[in-house]
Amino acid sequence: MAALGETLKAGLTEPLGELGVDVETVDVQKAGRRHIVRIIVDRDGGLDLDLIAAVSRRASELLDEPPLADELPGPFVLEVTSPGVDRPLTETRHWRRALTRLVEATLADGSTVVGRVTSVPDDDSVVLSTDSGDRTIARADVQRAVVQVEFNRADAAALVVEEDASAEEPEEEAVDDDGQE
Numbered sequence: 580m581a582a583l584g585e586t587l588k589a590g591l592t593e594p595l596g597e598l599g600v601d602v603e604t605v606d607v608q609k610a611g612r613r614h615i616v617r618i619i620v621d622r623d624g625g626l627d628l629d630l631i632a633a634v635s636r637r638a639s640e641l642l643d644e645p646p647l648a649d650e651l652p653g654p655f656v657l658e659v660t661s662p663g664v665d666r667p668l669t670e671t672r673h674w675r676r677a678l679t680r681l682v683e684a685t686l687a688d689g690s691t692v693v694g695r696v697t698s699v700p701d702d703d704s705v706v707l708s709t710d711s712g713d714r715t716i717a718r719a720d721v722q723r724a725v726v727q728v729e730f731n732r733a734d735a736a737a738l739v740v741e742e743d744a745s746a747e748e749p750e751e752e753a754v755d756d757d758g759q760e
């Protein structure tokens with residue numbers, strides 16, 4: 580089924596790219612007499628439900644017409660989703676989309692680096708802010724890297740504090756010239 584997934588991905592990548600998304604993977608599994616086609620898409624700035632719905636409609640059209648319909652005979656269930664937090668960071672765009680996120684990277688020498696992605700200066704390196712300072716890592720040295728789940732992200736907490744502070748500011752009351760409201 581992996582070969583079928585790659586064939587479908589090749590046929591879906593360009594048309595779905597016109598909607599502004601990157602097709603990360605297409606997974607096809609057999610479920611009885613049906614196939615389950617799972618398309619994972621992403622884009623800079625994230626996805627919203629309207630875009631997922633548009634991608635789903637377009638993918639369905641493409642899978643129902645030749646040449647892709649010839650590759651996937653019979654009924655299928657289509658799932659369009661975004662990548663989970665456990666997706667490995669393997670492409671430059673993955674690292675770019677992880678800016679400000681906490682990442683754990685296992686390096687070729689067996690060491691592990693945990694830090695916040697501060698920049699992706701080029702296709703070959705990434706800069707992590709660690710407890711011991713900024714560290715530039717060659718992407719070729721990274722065996723595996725994943726975003727860490729943070730329930731209380733520092734920058735999210737700062738945003739909440741700023742919103743709370745602005746909500747508590749008293750409104751000015753209009754007063755006319757003779758001191759009455």
